[in-house]
Amino acid sequence: MESTNQKININLKNNIELFIKREDFLHPIISGNKYRKLKYNLEQANKLNYNTLLTFGGAFSNHILAVAGAGIEYGFQTIGVIRGEELENKITENPTLLKAYELGMKFYFISRTLYRDKENKALIEQLKEKFGDFYLIPEGGTNELAIKGCEEILTASDKSYFTHVVGAVGTGGTISGIINSSTEKQQIIGFSSLKGAFLSDVIRNFVNKTNWTVNDHYHFGGYGKINEALVSFLNSFYQETKIPLDPVYTGKMVFGVMDLINQDYFLPNSKILMIHTGGLQGIKGMNFALKNKNKELIQYDEN
């Protein structure tokens, strides 16, 4: 499948043009930016003759599922080190982990305390004793090779046409690749999906330009946190455009862009490209939680 730019046909103030790049179309399981981030890592693992990939993630991690999917497709065994021991007996209640499991991923559950310092030598050695040698992919998949992959998101015509490119930020890898490949005339805005001002420092280490900012006003209380206003925004955006957004990343970014347009943040005639980084598989898990609380569910087309 291919990633295409789709125009958002909603009347906007100030003659602003808004497009969304459907990276979510790239692959049904290795979704959106995770495909970009894994591409050169898989090449490297292959070149170094590893046959096992090991990575880290939380209960609803798009990255965990992407690595499991990449394992099947490219012939690697996969191991997911998962945050939270309590999840071990609850895989069947978790659509993300269940799917990764069905794709052959082996899990290793660790406590939140251990997880905080997950890349320390002792734990890595212990994992090697248990599982044999592996190619390690960091949490969220961000490393130099991942950023190289994300430098391929913008096409030549994206670089000449758009005045602004915006994307959701988790670990900062995706937006760093976009910044590196942008032109100096463009303004790049990352919308943080989590609390914390540290992201700008992380990104600064990966990039060589200054045409960017991180907006942290639209995290809705933190990573994975949502409220009724966000859900109702996702549903009305879906009804108007037929474009599904995930509640953890892309939904918060699009909410932020629309709000900033209304606040006249963008100059008249701005041409904005939003990156749809995928993550739609997470809706199912989120709806599971919403249903238990008798709240409005997120609408989307399961296929």
Ligand SMILES: *Cc1c(COP(=O)(O)O)cnc(C)c1O
């Ligand atoms: C992982 C993810 C992100 C965040 O990407 P980073 O490179 O970690 O900043 C954004 N959107 C979606 C849908 C994701 O799954």
